[in-house]
Amino acid sequence: MSYVNFILRSYFQNKNSNIHKIVNEPFLCQKSSFRYLVKAARNTVWGKKYNYRQLTSYRQFQETVPLNTYESIYPFIERMIKGERNVLWRGKTRMFSKSSGTSGSKSKFIPVSLESLIECNYKGGKDTLSLYVKNRPETQLFSGKTLSLSGSMRSSELNPKAICGDISAILIKYIPDWANHLRTPPKKIALTDGWNEKLELFAQHTKKENITGLAGVPSWILIILKRILEIEGKESLNSIWPNLELFMHGGVNFTPYLPQYKEITNANKLLFWQIYNASEGYFATQDRCFADDMLLLLNNGVFYEFINFSDFTNNQFHTIPLEEVKENINYVIVISTNAGLWRYIIGDVIQFTSLNPYRIIITGRTTHFINAFGEELIIDNVEKALQITCEKTQSLVSEYTAAPIYLDNNKKACHEWLIEFETPPSDLQIFTDILDAELMKINSDYEVKRSFDLLLHKPIIHQVPQGTFIQWMASKGKLGGQYKVIRLSNNRNIIEEIKKMLG
Known part of the structure; x- marks a missing residue:
């Protein structure tokens, strides 16, 4: 030894x-x-x-x-x-x-x-x-x-x-x-x-x-x-x-x-x-x-202080201390630190899995969700659905981003995805169907909006070449450990930039 x-x-x-x-x-x-x-x-x-x-x-x-x-x-x-x-x-x-x-x-x-x-x-x-x-x-x-x-x-x-x-x-x-x-x-x-x-x-x-x-x-x-x-x-x-x-x-x-x-x-x-x-x-x-x-x-x-994420998305910012948190509720985390950040909204969304002791998981970001149609889709929902979908289709996802396609005279409302696969599925449509179904199982708001294709239609998924997201980050001068791909966005800025880059 x-x-x-x-x-x-x-x-x-x-x-x-x-x-x-x-x-x-x-x-x-x-x-x-x-x-x-x-x-x-x-x-x-x-x-x-x-x-x-x-x-x-x-x-x-x-x-x-x-x-x-x-x-x-x-x-x-x-x-x-x-x-x-x-x-x-x-x-x-x-x-x-x-x-x-x-x-x-x-x-x-x-x-x-x-x-x-x-x-x-x-x-x-x-x-x-x-x-x-x-x-x-x-x-x-x-x-x-x-x-x-x-x-x-x-x-x-x-x-x-x-x-x-x-x-x-x-x-x-x-x-x-x-x-x-x-x-x-x-x-x-x-x-x-x-x-x-x-x-x-x-x-x-x-x-x-x-x-x-x-x-x-x-x-x-x-x-x-x-x-x-x-x-x-x-x-x-x-x-x-x-x-x-x-x-x-x-x-x-x-x-x-x-x-x-x-x-x-x-x-x-x-x-x-x-x-x-x-x-x-x-x-x-x-x-x-x-x-x-x-x-x-x-x-x-x-x-630490905490804001109920549902309240936060409705511009209600009442904070609670540690003593008042509950399990299985999404909270926006607020910090005051010995570096001088005071009641600072860090941008992460967490959930308590235990109150004795206090254990957490990170479920998303305050700015990274899709709620264009009331579906309230957060990163935690997506990651869980993707994991099951990959297992069922024997595929591996390297990077992805998703954004809404808004309803207009020529387009149906839906979510559009760009996915970079390490191991692609044999059939992308089957992958799409399974992911859609898993999201409905996990998120009841998404399920309601997807019902009978009345408001939200099935997602559109595009497979992009390996290296696409690194290429996009490099073009933005954002290579490095502190930079991560934005997974979910309520606007189409990122997805349109990447599509334009790919031609």
């Missing part, structure tokens, strides 16, 4: 006090987080504006401080980027996570304070490893290295002393030395700009290493793995990395990618471990081997 593995495994086996608090004292964790955040920010520009010195309860906070989007809080973030101190958070913030993801074309620059880096991001990573070791006490993860995919970073145009980049790049740039020894490739390669060059360097450098873990966005990690298999002339990673045992993934729904990973790895040994690590913070982590819901991290410098 590796001496390093023994030491680190023992360390994480004994590092469970934070998890114990989260599981057994969730309300106390949130109460403490609330008090800490308000007290720490009372002398900031924001804290003075909303009289944080007089805030003593959540209800006061709820009534005094407005809900915020990136657009509403950006003037304060801009002041932070330019170097001003004590704006949204105490002290000076020099790191900003560049986020675009699935939220649209405009990049966002999310503040990352030193406290949030240590007490939210790195602490969340330690919590994840502690839970993994608890579930797999004989792990040999620390006897090798974890291949971690990251973006790049550069100085801000507004201030050369401010660093802007993908959150993964910031985490690697400032990672503690002990943790850096457990990851690969070296920082020089990991932080390389230009994704085509970076992916090739990743593949060439890591193919001969003892890789025991993977960490990153599934779609981009998959590209690296396939390139390594191509270089080595292999069909499976088993002979290249026989000790591979863990893949920590996040950023997108993993379900569509699972069959492809099982094809090229030892599915009996490799555990797929979901984390919720966004540009705004490290919010949740899987805590059981074979359940893909995640434990909400309630003691890591983040105070």
